[in-house]
Amino acid sequence: MDLLRVLEIIPLPSAATCESIPSLVQYIHDAVLATNQMDLISQFVVLWFAVTIAATVGYFAATSISYMIFFGIFRDYFHPPHEPQPFKGQEWLEAKMSMIAIPWLSFLTIPFFIGELKGHSKLYWQAENDPLWYYVVVVSAFILFTDMCIYWIHRWEHTFPLLYKYIHKPHHKWLVVTPFAAFAFHPLDGWAQALPYHIFVYLIPMNTKLYISLFVVVQLWSINIHDGVDAVGSRLGSSASQYVNGSLHHFIHHTRFDYNYGQYFTIWDRIMGSHYDPKPDFDTGDFNLPKQNYNEGMHPADKKKSK
Numbered sequence: 001m002d003l004l005r006v007l008e009i010i011p012l013p014s015a016a017t018c019e020s021i022p023s024l025v026q027y028i029h030d031a032v033l034a035t036n037q038m039d040l041i042s043q044f045v046v047l048w049f050a051v052t053i054a055a056t057v058g059y060f061a062a063t064s065i066s067y068m069i070f071f072g073i074f075r076d077y078f079h080p081p082h083e084p085q086p087f088k089g090q091e092w093l094e095a096k097m098s099m100i101a102i103p104w105l106s107f108l109t110i111p112f113f114i115g116e117l118k119g120h121s122k123l124y125w126q127a128e129n130d131p132l133w134y135y136v137v138v139v140s141a142f143i144l145f146t147d148m149c150i151y152w153i154h155r156w157e158h159t160f161p162l163l164y165k166y167i168h169k170p171h172h173k174w175l176v177v178t179p180f181a182a183f184a185f186h187p188l189d190g191w192a193q194a195l196p197y198h199i200f201v202y203l204i205p206m207n208t209k210l211y212i213s214l215f216v217v218v219q220l221w222s223i224n225i226h227d228g229v230d231a232v233g234s235r236l237g238s239s240a241s242q243y244v245n246g247s248l249h250h251f252i253h254h255t256r257f258d259y260n261y262g263q264y265f266t267i268w269d270r271i272m273g274s275h276y277d278p279k280p281d282f283d284t285g286d287f288n289l290p291k292q293n294y295n296e297g298m299h300p301a302d303k304k305k306s307k
């Protein structure tokens with residue numbers, strides 16, 4: 001296995017370019033590609049720096065585009081004034097929480113990456129002999145496994161008061177969220193909910209390119225479920241919305257707390273009796289929100305949970 005080849009997909013500067021910016025970029029290039037020769041602390045620091053920068057840039061690029069489209073240009077269509085709104089300036093507070101979380105989240109995640117770079121996981125690079133059915137099976141297994149694990153991790157964060165109060169409550173600070181809330185977690189919360197992805201590739205053989213692609217897709221999914229856009233037809237009661245944990249399902253999780261813990265599907269919510277169809281709330285206009293200050297941590301259910 002040549003897992004270091006994964007780093008070859010990172011666009012790196014040419015030698016000529018590096019001569020003009022010799023220090024930092026060249027150091028990262030040499031250091032990351034020469035991980036076998038590096039001491040563990042140097043490798044950790046270089047990866048931490050690179051992952052934090054990449055995650056920050058990716059977060060701002062994706063959330064900004066989503067916000068500009070759904071809360072900017074087409075706001076009246078996707079979030080008409082008679083529906084619950086985030087409060088003014090909230091997106092900055094969500095982004096601030098995310099900015100604080102990302103470096104810590106990267107710090108906690110690097111040990112998994114180092115293990116993968118050193119060949120301890122079941123990731124592999126050669127994909128020439130992978131048949132089509134392999135992709136169907138492994139992607140299905142990846143999604144079903146992580147969906148199940150995240151359901152239980154998330155549900156336990158709500159079930160145990162200390163876990164909720166100290167780890168998960170920051171993500172529930174705002175009841176009507178924007179895409180910028182996608183990474184607005186306590187670092188331990190974000191790390192815990194990402195654990196299933198790392199565990200999966202230590203258990204099941206997976207192509208490295210596929211893993212990286214899916215890792216990017218799940219980050220985009222996290223942004224997608226915080227944009228409040230009814231992409232799966234929940235308001236119409238579509239069949240897709242019965243099984244896909246879309247944005248309005250996650251909207252309900254933020255407004256009613258004890259429902260819709262899932263990530264991609266409603267399967268585990270349905271099995272465990274925590275599913276809540278968003279359609280009635282949007283039909284009746286009753287969103288279970290306090291009349292005032294509903295976006296400033298004043299929700300009665302939230303106060304009860306945080307005791």
Ligand SMILES: [Zn+2]
Nearest residue numbers: 154158168253
């Ligand atoms: Zn929650």
Ligand SMILES: [Zn+2]
Nearest residue numbers: 171226250254
């Ligand atoms: Zn959320």
